[in-house]
Amino acid sequence: MDGLSHALLGATLAQLPSPRRCPLGRNQRLWLGALGGLFPDIDYALFPWSPLEFLAYWHQGPTHSLLLAPLWAGLLALVLRLHPALRAQGRWLFLLLLVGILSHDLLDALTGYGTQLFYPLSRARFSADLLFVIDAYFTLLLGLCLAVLYRRPGRRLVLLPPLLYLGLLLGLKQLALYQGGAAVAIPQPFSPLHWQVIDPHRQQSLYLRLAPDPVAARVSSWLGYPGWRQGYQTGAGARWQPYGPSSADPDWQTEVDQAWRHPALRPFRDFARYPYLYRVEQREDERCVWFSDLRYDWPALPASFRYGLCHRADGDWRLYRMRYLSEWRQRL
Structure with missing residues (x-):
């Protein structure tokens, strides 16, 4: 999820303890919860080192x-105690930071990326494919809860609206699976519909x-994606489109196969689900x-994660x- 949602959720959960039990003030709890909610994404510091390795192995890991x-909550608490x-x-420093960090981990697991919840015992990634990485409705509900x-x-009981919204998303996902007659449904930008x-x-x-969804239509147009x-198609007239790492053009198929199997693209093959x-x-x-990867491909918008290989007639990939x-492309 986006950083704002993580900060809001952590700050909201930090307000749950009764003031009679928690000696920290409201502002202190707000900033501690937000800090814990944001901390796990500190792994973005590794992105410049190797963007593809980060994407495939490091992000949403340890x-x-x-x-x-x-461990992370304890280390942060030691620093803040100075x-x-x-x-x-x-x-209380430890507990509020821990709640914020745990909320980040579990919230990310509701998206489609995949979170290594049990690292280092397992590198398996968990993804519920329920929330898009930016969901304005969910973020707004979190902001109201915090207020x-x-x-x-x-x-x-203030937490009930965002929980009900997650339940609504689960129902909509099941409806999409039923109408599409398939096993996988991926949330999309701008609208839960x-x-x-x-x-x-x-x-x-x-x-x-x-x-x-007229609201989503207006927002997408306002952002430059009319x-x-x-x-998007309705269930009755929907037509399936093939996908895969292959080309319909025979003049390119050999090079497509070579590129897809190239060792340099192995991290991407490990990352991509579709x-x-x-x-x-x-x-x-x-x-x-x-x-x-289809998880990050949407109509009228550029796909998020695009990796490729290029070569000249007398050169390597x-x-x-x-x-x-x-x-704009960047050589890795």
């Missing part, structure tokens, strides 16, 4: 582990609209083959990535 969360105003509150709890700490349905066995996918809504050929292109004397929301 810092997102439920098993290691007490402040004179917090020196005597070691127990109420900040004024009246300890009122646990839009889903991508995937049949991994047949390597087919479709973009499904469960119901009109064609987003037209990319890989597909993004595009092939001829750049003067250079030919490039690009791949992406070279690994590149396209930057987010851009055609």
Whole structure:
């Protein structure tokens, strides 16, 4: 999830203890919960070192582990205890930071990326494919919860609206699976009423609209993606589209196969759950083959994670990535 949602959730949960039990003030609890909620994404510091290795192996790994969360909370608490105003509150520092960190880990597991919740005992990634990485409705509900709890700490029933929203998303996901007749449904940007349905066995996918969402249509147009809504189909007229790391053009198929099997692309193969050929292109004397993952492919928007290999007639393959929301490429 986005950083704002993580900070809001951590800050909200930090307001749950009764003021009679927790000696820390509301502002102190707010910042401690937000800090814990943001901390696991400190692993982004590794991104410049190797973007593809980070994507495949490092992100949402050790810092997102439920098993290691007490360690991170303890280390943060030790640092914060150096402040004179917090020196005597070691127990509450640890508990509020721990709650924030755990909330981050579990919230990320509701998205489609995949979180290593039990690292180092297991590197298995858990993803519920329930929340899109940015969900304005969910974030707004968290903000309202925090506003109420900040004024009246300890009122646990305030958390009911975001929990009900998650239940609504679960129901919508089941409806998308039923209408699409497939085993996988991926949340989409702008609206909980839009889903991508995937049949991994047949390597087919479709973009499904469960119901009109005029708010999402206006927001997507305002952000510069007016064609987003037209990319989704209703259940009755929906048509499946094939996907996969192969080309329909026989002139490119050999190079596509070579690029897909190249050792430099192994981290991407490990990362991608539903890989597909993004595009092939001829750049003067250079030919490039690009791949992406259906989890991060949406109508009218550039795919988030695009990695490819390029070569000249007399040269070896070279690994590149396209930057987010851009055609600018970076050699790796």
